[in-house]
Amino acid sequence: MLATFVIGLREGLEAALIVGIVAGFLRQRGEDRALRPMWLGVALAVLICLAVAVILQVVAADLPQQEQEGMESIIGVIAVAMITYMIIWMRRHARGMRRELEAAAESALARGSTWALVAMAFLAVLREGFETTVFLLAAFSSSTSPVAAGAGALLGILIAVAVGYGIYRGSVRLDLARFFTITAVFLVLVAAGLLASAVHTAHEATWINFGQEQIADLSAVVQPGTPISSLVTGVLGIQPRPTVIEFVVWLVYLVPMLVYVLWPQRRRAVTPAAATAST
16 A cells, blocks of 8 residues: 555656646636646546556456466566656756746747647646556555555545645645655665566566575565565565565665665756846
């Protein structure tokens, strides 16, 4: 539940931030005529993402067991690739996201193109929705309780929507750089677990047959249905009987990504000219 909650919150908040900032900017500029098509675009993007999620789930359910394990491995690897890209992109852009979005909105209004803003909101929700769909399908497949995982994802998305609405109304201010750094640490743990789970299911699909020596037996502690199992297996992706290849893949991803996320960022020096221009 914790993993899907953070995924739902993080991904939902990225989309909500973009929509909330653009909608708030339009509201401040008195461009209310652009708000209705923007909300329709957001609703359409949500419906498309839900349809994709249902189709993927139906396709996976109709596959034989071995092919299901292979599909889970593919979805897991894609989810890890998306998480990694998202972490790197957000680390580079979180600090100046509001400024960049408002500059893009200002440019679109200057050209008389409110449809560009509608497209911006639609594509933001569509992109984050696709990513969320893949992440959650991968998380559900490794979760010990799909119901709890679904509840966690829904709760995270609802909180993200509430924060986005607060940004739109101007009542919420968020330190984006700090928020995304904190959630990035957790997502690195989730991604490492998804990668280890992908290796595990790849073995069950007979795709990976090397490095299967067992390195520990945690079955006495990590028992299915317990909170410890939800944390260790559901979040961290560590199986009750982890193998060499699972542990190596988990560690090789985890360590460099944590170093990258936690490494202090250089603050760009602000020149007198830039400071004058910003004021």
